[in-house]
Amino acid sequence: MLDIAIAYSRYRFLGNEYLTWLWYLIENNPKKLNHIDKKLTSLAIGNRMVLENSHREGLETITIKGDEAGLEEGILALKKGALVNEVNFLYTCGDQIWKFNLKGESLNISSLKTPETGKVETKEDIEGAVLERIFLYDNVVEFVEISFQIFIRKRLSDEWQTKVVPQVKEWLSNSK
Numbered sequence: 001m002l003d004i005a006i007a008y009s010r011y012r013f014l015g016n017e018y019l020t021w022l023w024y025l026i027e028n029n030p031k032k033l034n035h036i037d038k039k040l041t042s043l044a045i046g047n048r049m050v051l052e053n054s055h056r057e058g059l060e061t062i063t064i065k066g067d068e069a070g071l072e073e074g075i076l077a078l079k080k081g082a083l084v085n086e087v088n089f090l091y092t093c094g095d096q097i098w099k100f101n102l103k104g105e106s107l108n109i110s111s112l113k114t115p116e117t118g119k120v121e122t123k124e125d126i127e128g129a130v131l132e133r134i135f136l137y138d139n140v141v142e143f144v145e146i147s148f149q150i151f152i153r154k155r156l157s158d159e160w161q162t163k164v165v166p167q168v169k170e171w172l173s174n175s176k
Contacts, residue, residue: 015104016052016083018151023074023084024168036147039093039139046088046099049074053082061085075175091140098140107148109140 025032026043033043048065051074062077064070074084084104088111091098096115103110114136120129154160 012105013083014152014155015107016085017104017155018107018148019084019087019102019104020078020168021151021154021164022147023087024171028167028171033147036150037143040143041092041094042090043092044090045071046090048086048088048101049084050086051077051082052085053077053080072176075172079172091143093139098136100140102144107144109144112137112140 022043023045026045030042033040047067047069048063049071051062051064053060053062060082062073062082064074078084086101086103088099088101091100098112098114100112101110102108114133117129117132117136118125120126154164
């Protein structure tokens with residue numbers, strides 16, 4: 001059995017590949033995301049993305065942030081071999097929007113902002129408010145779990161090298 005630290009180091013790239021794959025789907029096949037999550041209206045890149053590229057000389061980190069920031073630098077970094085390490089997502093269901101950061105190496109969700117909920121006016125409202133917040137958090141957690149499972153199945157299949165990698169390379173070569 002692998003020591004947990006060794007396994008973590010050996011397979012931490014999978015989360016970064018997962019985030020890169022999600023970006024590819026957002027840009028090229030957003031309808032596939034609806035097959036992953038039936039409630040999902042859209043998934044978009046938010047206002048922050050961190051990419052990492054390992055070189056013999058060390059680790060290069062590229063951070064793109066800002067509401068009006070373009071992702072051209074991210075595309076260029078991907079062309080040079082980088083992978084997405086962390087990204088801010090806008091997850092939309094109907095007219096409700098969740099904002100959250102997702103870190104590749106641990107699939108840690110942070111800075112989660114859920115849609116507005118009703119005001120708590122009495123002590124009796126507290127339980128309902130807590131349950132509503134749990135439900136709202138669960139939407140994002142469920143999306144990450146299911147989409148990562150689908151990614152892993154695809155990553156382990158023969159289709160990864162024969163279909164997915166060539167499609168991603170084509171996307172990158174056609175991007176400016």
